[in-house]
Amino acid sequence: MTATTHATTFGTAPERRVDLLRFATAGSVDDGKSTLIGRLLFDSKTIFEDQLESVEQVSKDRGNDYTDLALLTDGLRAEREQGITIDVAYRYFATPKRKFIIADTPGHIQYTRNMVTGASTADVALILVDARKGVLEQSRRHTFLATLLGVPHVVVCVNKMDLVDYSEDVFERIRAEFTEFAARLRVPDLTFIPISALVGDNVVNRSENMPWFDGSPLLSHLERLHVASDRNLIDVxxxxxxxxxxxxxxxxxxxxxxxxxxxxxxxxxxxxxxxxxxxxxxxxxxxxxxxxxxxxxxxxxxxxxxxxxxxxxxxxxxxRPNNTPAALQDLDAQVCWMDESAPLVQGKKYAIKHTTRWARAMVKEINYRVDVNTLHRDEDATEIRLNEIGRIRLRVTQPLFVDPYRQNRQTGAFILVDESTNKTVAAGMVGGLPHSV
Incomplete structure (x- = not known):
């Protein structure tokens, strides 16, 4: 594989240490998540010549009069045919200041479990909002999930600003509405950037079409974002x-x-x-x-x-002798249910994997199910179905050494496995929801 000027070196001089930032994209269907990632890769010159040629050819075959950069991440054939993201697509690139891992997650509600998987290790969640449509239910849902997963930084990219004549009023209206909603979740760090992923405004280069915006382009913001203090919040x-x-x-x-x-x-x-x-x-x-x-x-x-x-x-x-995790056999946890064949119900038994320890667990109680669009708690729920979020109590056969998920995403997370099929049926987080929900 040969690289042209659209390829860059993944790394830096040996004497410089470049840290890693993981970010996940999320938003409504057709908000431009894959196009944004393609624009990041293209404008930062981190794609290879044959990749660009392939994308140009597929764009031409589909009748587009432009190069559809979304094809750089929509790698599955079904995704390309439908023009949507189905599975989580991971991409890697680097600049002289930082290395990045991108998780491009689906927007459809039926792929909530995929979004949870992609955002579970992210330092930053990029929530895309279509400037023409404003804040939709999917925007709220993905912000809630990012908060639930303990993602410390949320960047709201108001996309397709070129289709609203780069209106500052449109941007400010969306920012005010989103800020009001995010206040209920107590998002630790919230940033807004007006962009056009298709054209490239404020993605890598500052937009001349929006002189009223005095913030940084997206890539510059991600390069400067401090994430070291977000990790290692618990001792050894x-x-x-x-x-x-x-x-x-x-x-x-x-x-x-x-x-x-x-x-x-x-x-x-x-x-x-x-x-x-x-x-x-x-x-x-x-x-x-x-x-x-x-x-x-x-x-x-x-x-x-x-x-x-x-x-x-x-x-x-x-x-550490003076700083130990809790040794628990009764767990209060949030779970995202991932099994399409059967719901989670009280009394069901599963294998549980927490860090490197395996045990067996029984569902003692379903406290409530959450409507991820409205944040309403259904305390009468008797089951949790595919892609639904709920709070449950588990009884485990041996102690697990846990910390609250919001303090340590490694020791606060677990998975449930159906022992009859060996399928992972749930991802769980020890502790409760964000305080205001």
């Missing part, structure tokens, strides 16, 4: 994925605990505590595939060696 959490015991004669005394750091910073010499045993010890060393390191932090995958031989197994948790 290290779920053990695997116990390493080499079988060779020379390494018989080696015992390491492999996993991914969920939060906090670990260093050799630190005092730690193992759960569920409650035994304390000290970190002897931290190793990676490239050798020992002086510290480990999210999302590094490392092997931790301890000074004492204590009983630690897969699913156990290493943390």
């Amino acid at each position: 959490r290290f779920p053990v994925q695997y116990v390493i015991r080499p079988q060779s004669h020379d390494a018989r005394d080696y015992r390491g605990y492999a996993g991914t750091v969920a939060s906090g910073v670990m260093k050799p010499g630190d005092k730690v505590l193992a759960l569920p045993s409650g035994l304390e010890t000290t970190i002897a060393s931290i190793e990676t595939a490239d050798g020992p390191v002086a510290e480990a932090f999210p999302p590094m995958s490392v092997t931790v060696r301890l000074t004492d031989e204590i009983d630690i197994s897969r699913g156990d948790m290493i943390c």
